[in-house]
Amino acid sequence: MPNGSPIHVTRKDQKFSADDKRVIARYFQVGGEQRAKNVLNRVAGLSDAEVHELLDQVIGDFGPRHRKIENTFDRHFGYIKHYVDDPDALSLERKLLIGSYFTMEYAIESAALFNPSIVPHPDQSDLKPGELRFIMSLRATGEGHVSSIVFRTGVVDGNGEITFAPMSKYAAKMRVNQDRQYEKKLFFLKLIEMAAYTDAARAVLDEMPDWFTYQELDHKIAEIKARPEHPRPFNETAENMLWLARSNYRLKVPDEADPSEIVIFPTSENESRGIEDVRLTHFTDEDGTVTYFGTYTAYNGFRILPQLFETADFHNIEIHTLNGRYVQNKGMALFPRKINGFYHMISRLDGENMFIMQSDNVHFWNECQKLAAPLYPWEFVQIGNCGPPIETEHGWLLLTHGVGPVRQYCIGACLLDLDDPSKVIGHLDQPLIIPNQDERDGYVPNVVYTCGALAHAGHLVIPYAMSDSATTFATVKMDELMHELTNNSKSCPIPDRRVNAR
Template identity: 50%
Template sequence: MSVKATRTGIVLRPDPARVLFRPFELGNSSRVLKIIARVNSLTEDEVQQKLDEVIREFGSRHYRLNNFFLKRFDQVKEQLLTDEPLTDERKLLLGAYFTMEYSLESAALFNPSMIWHPDQSNLPEGYKRFILSLRATGEGHISSISFRTGYVDGEGKIVLQKPSRYVTSPEAIVSQQFDKAQFVRKLYELRLINSISENILAGLPDEFTLPNIEAQVKRVMSQFRHNAEYEAVTSGLLALARSNYEMHFDDDQNLDERCIFPYSPNETNGIEDARFVEFRDDDGEVTYYATYTAYNGRVTFPQLLETKDFTHFAVSTLNGAEVQNKGMALFPRKINGRYATLSRQDGENIYLMYSDDLYFWQTKEILAKPTFPWEYVQLGNCGSPIETEAGWLVLSHGVGPMRKYAIGAFLLDLNDPSKVIGRTKEPLLSPDQNEREGYVPNVVYSCGGQIHGNTLIIPYAMSDYASSFATVNVDELLAELTGKELVRQPVAVV
């Protein structure tokens, strides 16, 4: 009999009360001018009265709201008709008129990825603290990355911490320096190399900044102002540059108050399905990476998120001929001196890729094809491989009749992951009657689990709406995958 997962009964539903502030963009300069004029027609007493009302209603719902109001004022002040100085209260009120609340998870909270927390201090014996990242979807079906924290106790019980009601997205800073040679390589992949882009690139040094390329675009713009091809090329160049950026959260913010909201042009319709992994380099240094899909409403772009502390993040484009489609998932360490990742370039099969450079992927080899009836439509990974003494344990998803998604597993050789040791012939987890209804019916899906003791913990989404956890006995699963009972080595008592 095949191994089956056990549901925990935990359900993590979207909470519409978790709101963050965002710029309220009108997209019409004449309307902006009219709003500024109306606010400036108020007396100082009227300004103070309205500002007090705004603070009473929204101040307790957000973290450092006044700072954002002043930032928004700075962004629209160029529309002021005179240099007449304004009071701080009027600046704050003007900023409030160009700010909006956004409920980041009002529609869904799904596709979770679980990693162990960097801080494991002050815990009872046998306990382990974790971070859960989730795809939060709100108004306009825009997806962002939200976080939760919790712990697993000595008996394997999963406890989620109640999140703060405050949520904040950080200010993004576009990368300070770009390597021209790498930039050109990516432009070739995007088919953006032509006489126009070459003209722009010719005036750039070997190391350049965003202001450098923006100035070059303006210079060439005078020659191709009404050229439709120019518009497409220059927007592509600037979008690529703005897709490499950094974010910094305040140290005093709880992790569950931090939200990674779309910033670059390639992310305008969302950041999807981040697969986090704790990567340990050859020297023992740990970096947390997440491969995710940026979506601009037309095209998907695989991207890389990295952090040491979940306070400072860097976002980079992934490059190379084989950076395609969705579902890239990094191994947690190098294999035989090279980076390795699972992928799904053709939307159907699972591939294995190696690279000497984390940001460039040029070759692939097929690893697994849909083989069993529950996965005949497509096969994909459900997060980064987990290292066990028997091999690399990989959670997979398969799609069968009626586009039903289920979760299975396969095992890869530790030294040569191209060798598949075994696969589950039946799913570990399929949607039951309580999980079939949602934004996308009949789906269970994960972006990465963990092993605690002898328990595999699978966080999973239910029909692209809410999330839950299931568990599997590791010994039983590995026995099924290897075809033999696993004999654990006794632990020496010190």
Template identity: 50%
Template structure:
């Protein structure tokens, strides 16, 4: 069988150890914490000034507003101070630095990309397209976060990427985020907390409520049910956990796309935000929302979650609900089908599933869409991002795992009106790891979290062995012809 021509662009996105953020570095042992503070307080003011000046010379050029960040970290340990005397700003910054450390976000890997059209196409030449690419960045401790790049598909088909900033900035966490009542109640039922205490907390809240509204209601229920029972304690802890797992992030508009990093916030994702699959979703009224499904990992268990944004500045991070929210690889279709949302998913770590819902946050009743068929995908199959609408059907880029745990990229075509019907699928891989693509943290892997169609060309960014990222192009006509046959 003739292989489909694939053009590999001369672009490689490699991990860069110099892109760092500042994270808290606070000992868990209170005695150690107090000892460190004591050494800082023993310095004279002149000594503190000299130490801070040395720190400024060494680190200021690596961060935006480093002193503001160090003061935030000082605030985290302020309660451990054993002096009532007011401290100078110099000493507060220095103490903050003692409880801080740099973290290289992508020192280990920059991989598993997805790609969507940029919200702004201003200034793009006719026939071109500006895009946003999301990437999974992995650093020390194998903690993953989401980074972004901006690029341009030129009218002649070649691809360029904007320069990447030296600086990286985490967003502000909205202190009083908004929540949706229906989603909260659905999650309570799913977790087995459909009881009088949960109902009492939710009853006075509006359909959309804030964290302060929730805290007030929780406080009232706790006060009215004293002495508290074990069930009350567990229910209120569940409510707080759920609130912590649904949060909002906001970046300053002045930051470039490559300067924005979504780093783990909740305990669910303390060990990483993995494999974000972004899609530009067009609703029936023409409104546009960028969604991304991702896998939250806490070192023991995974939890599929959802990101919503309109501008890549303000993000809402939400838990997904329902019995089908069980595994990695959830990918939302880019529009409703017959009035309902549709999602590809993996339920059993072997087959590819499809499911439908009236609510993008609630998923049940998955059905098998495809099982492994060829040797190169005989261990398991999954998706490589959201389906792409073409005149011939829904194009699904797949991945298959075969002998020696080799990952290849394939493709399938689904019926436009009824995507439970598979029109065709490739017998041979569309893309297999070749040459240096085989070498990396996890050898013999090519993998993607999302592609896009530009004119008559499929743009396919892909990861190489969980280390770096490349971009390929495929003529849509060639791909559809192979799928129809």
């Protein structure tokens, strides 16, 4: 099925494929308590000389593959030291050796590297005229089809040519920073939405400050539970409150880490089976402050949950649950600024149509209306967004995906009104990018897909996935694209605005 659009699409030579050499060091759960103790007892039987020799060998084998592998071993020893009668009596070398037995390597992108999103980099220093530095997220999938998020950086010049920065040889799972604070008001609203605000929850929150940490919450729950007059039942409420706190956390990226080392790996129960399809937004607030938001889908093997990460610099990253009546399904994409004082987000509720939401709080979404339904044969099965809208003088440019015959995914585009983005004012009647012969074979055949593009110097830079396996790039001239969209404005019917949400 050739490109029916007259727009010229330039496919680039750059390609990111799965690399099984990209590994992180994870905690290895060897089994239950008894199996862990068996390992500890075996290491305890080694002499100091044997411990020294074996640890040297392990560090020699695995140290070059990781930044500061000794710190990882020490941290993993800390996870099981409660099984040791007197852990402080052990030598550092023995602790590190024990930690190595509770460590495993995980190849984060051994299966696939796909579904990219791209935004301007926070650091635009030391560039030539006409250049823009960018940061790109990708979905990396490894053993067991568990997905994480990784990053690459590069530069696009005034001609739309792309160069990538060298990639670090290290990859590191970002660790949760335990000093994350929670706002009591938002915590209260989320508990209500979860139908988990009970007398027991009220008893806990009434004694919490306006901002509190996980440790303070855990301590207060234990304190109230120990009181003879505590509300009953209590255990389920306590579990819900701690689950909510664990689902909202902060990640700290080491200052010396290159962005290509960052791996956002599943941390909370919500994400236990993967973090999928980040859509990055370079968001500028009304006071000029820039925040990078990333909407993504958390999956625990049974259900999906839309979530949000937030950062100013890609060194301190906060993870939030998204809340509200219309926070459902996948594929949410945040607009890069407020419109008429409200946040706006493209979403899908039913897996078939596109919707638009608005809110005065980026964490809560309770207003929604239908934006677009499948209109052309190449999108008859479903239509959805392919990343956050891009502001142009003609309107909000929104890349879309359409699913047609033989479940083929194509990339299209539509144009939304600048002042009222619930109005579609232009829509390509033909796909912009269709899987060609080199792109249609992979883990999921016949799919081209992106989670976000970048406009620069008259070019639209589109990183896109090929059949859920690898990632490549294309560029389009913005004036050609805008010409087609504005000339196709009469073919956009007003959708049925009724929303039937669960």
